[in-house]
Amino acid sequence: MSAHTAQALEQLLHHDIPLTRDMGVKVIDWQDHSLRLHLPLAPNVNHKSTLFGGSLYCGAVLAGWGWLHLRLREAGITDGHIVIQDGQISYPLPVRGDAVAVCQAPLPASWERFLATYQRRGRARLALHTFIHEQASEAAAVRFVGQFVVHR
Secondary structure, eight states: OOHHHHHHHHHHHHHHSTHHHHHTOEEEEEETTEEEEEEOSGGGBOTTSSBOHHHHHHHHHHHHHHHHHHHHHHTTOOSOEEEEEEEEEEOOSOOOSOEEEEEEOOOHHHHHHHHHHHHHHSEEEEEEEEEEEETTOOSOSEEEEEEEEEEO
């Protein structure tokens, strides 16, 4: 991803979802249809000196939202409004330091079905998976599945 694309997504997040500024969310990269966001501990710390569960949930949703935003732009779709419809999250490990939220591409068939439905109906739903790990570890501390809806 170009530095310009990362900066543009980060500015969009900070403008359209002001909470992301206070959370300190940064776009790390967009490669091979995988989006990575940085979630710093300091502005999201809880009383146990770990990353607050609500901030982790927000980070997981934001990674999915950002992934879908970028992927739609790549597909030439700029008239869609993205919303989260439903989300399930689990927190198998505490996050004791800065974290990385990663949203990876769904199966190609799911993406193609989503695009076809959106083009036909002007509304479509897509399940996206996000995991969050500490910067110093690849172990998934958070697992999230979100149902995102895009409508004209």
